[in-house]
Amino acid sequence: MTTRRTFLVVGLAGGATLAATCWLRRTRERDSVPDMAAPLGALDADTPAIVAAIAAVMLDGALPADRHAAVTETVAGVARAVSGLAPIAQQELGELFSLLAFPPTRVALAGLMTPWADASDEAVAAFLERWRTSRWMLLRSAYDALHQLIFAAWYGNPRAWASIAYPGPPALAQ
């Protein structure tokens, strides 16, 4: 049963990936060539809004008063991290974000009825909880990737340290 369901979701995800990839290729042809020197260069045009929406919910309870700036810095941190990953990992994450961006798969796999920029925190939280507890390993591994990228980007940022009482590394006498 599990095997069959896994097969089905992998098939669905695979088909959706193909669809999304074609859609993206068309989109890319319309848009200008992405500027790799830009701070979000490793992310596709749609991805920052997705990461921002997810980060705001994942980091709920951890963000300082200026939530917007903290989320923006976290998105930039995720972009930096993605650009340092192995090419295959970058490609897999690109496919994940394509699935989340492409409206039919966003609805089918993430259960999100609205575009990410308009999604309520409750809807994003429900999506995260579904993927975290999914019976399908593929979705759990996607949750895990988002968890690792976003938490590393935020807690690697010295601005995060006051809220966790981490004093930072000691000063070294030269």
Next chain:
Amino acid sequence: MIDGSLLDHDLTLEADVVIVGTGAGGGVAAETLSEAGLSVIMVEEGPLRTAREFHMSEAEAYPDLYQESAARKTKDKAINILQGRCVGGGTTVNWTTSFRTPPATLAYWARALRLDGFAVEDLAPWFARMETRLSVGPWDMAPNANNEALARGAAAIGVPTGTIRRSVKGCVNLGYCGMGCPIDAKQSMVVTTISAALGRGATLVTRARAQAFVRDGDRVRALNCAGMDTRGVRPTARRIVLRARTFICAAGGIGTPGLLLRSNVPDPYGLLGRRTFLHPAVVSAALMPEEVAGYFGAPQTIYSDHFVDTMPVDGPIAFKLEVPPLHPVLAAITLPSHGEPHARWMRHLPNLQVVIALLRDGFHPASPGGTVTLSRDGTPVLDYPLTPYIWEGVRRAFRAMAEIQFAAGAIRVMPVHGNGTGYREWSSARKAIDEFTFAPLVTPVVSAHVMGGCPLGADPRHAVANTEGRHHHLANLYVFDASLFPTSLGANPQLSIFAIVARLSAGLAATLLPGAGTARAP
């Protein structure tokens, strides 16, 4: 020294010996062979970094010094692997923990795998030599509170612990070993063996990926390498050809089998890359009433082998208990779930205490380890199934860690699993652990010890390399790293790699010296 990312032309270099990788294996081999008067080229995929470039910053260190930005995963993404990727490899970023190979492991190699010449007394002089060379000794300062809690809790329930020896000189107990030692106290390969080899004229090529060996019959003629971009993500157009009489693979577990697979070396018994072991580790977090500050102080100074020593070597899986350093990124990516439940644990970071259990894989028929294969772009990937044999040990490990943490005074213990529920007393934690349903990516599993994939042994039907470390089917190709181990070790591997490679490389030097009767390649 040559930085492969900065080359503006292709390059061909020649030496007596080419060594792929500069970690515990490659570093020791480079020193031994250069000391014997042989010319040596070392090639390393990562960058050369030294003390003044180490800023105790996780955000800087993980992408720069670790394989795949410290986010290397097994094939199904269920195990996160920490492996060095810089000059010095694991010895630049490890926590300096130094154990000799456990006698029970060596006895198993002799008895079950019929491996001769690797008994405790055979290796003892090589351990002694490397312990002197790399300043391995007892740690005289008090353990930090994270380690002390392991000792205290274990003692309270009658579980013995020991103190960990460390490879440091002039250590001031900062606690940032995992980001590179900023004061050169850690006796990494960079500050010891590699410096010595460079002083004797060895060549170091950094940021160059070893792509494949070029063979002529049973001899390797050359190693083809590609320059890497400055972040180590993609090969550049620059090609580097390294020629030598003798080639040594010391690219570590996953890396060495990957290089040999790309090179299509003979593998008539289908052994290459199989039996790769990880010491799969699980994590238990506790909230202590007092400050722990697990980000400061030598990361690992206390351990317990109680759950190893009380297990038959080939019985249910045994586990070693240690603690990890608790810096914000490492803590945040390890703590489960998100939102307020995650944030609440992070807000208590100063009072967080964490124990890890490293499972001793590879000693039982139900623990065959994983298999390294090549991805579509030729990079290696490890398929490591988490089996019921492992999960049974995970359950015992969670029980042991939680009981110790409550005995140490924890006001809450969270076995890192599922949604990360914390428990206020041992009885409720125990009941919950007994009912856990373990699964990949439900129970986070981590590894910092990749071993095996090119096992050594006299019989080519069961081993990739012979007991001198030479490839069974190639006359001038050697494997000198943790991929030689035929099982996991049951202890942090760096000192075992140092000692075994010291012996193997001394043996190789003797065969390569003039008058040793080895035919030179034409």
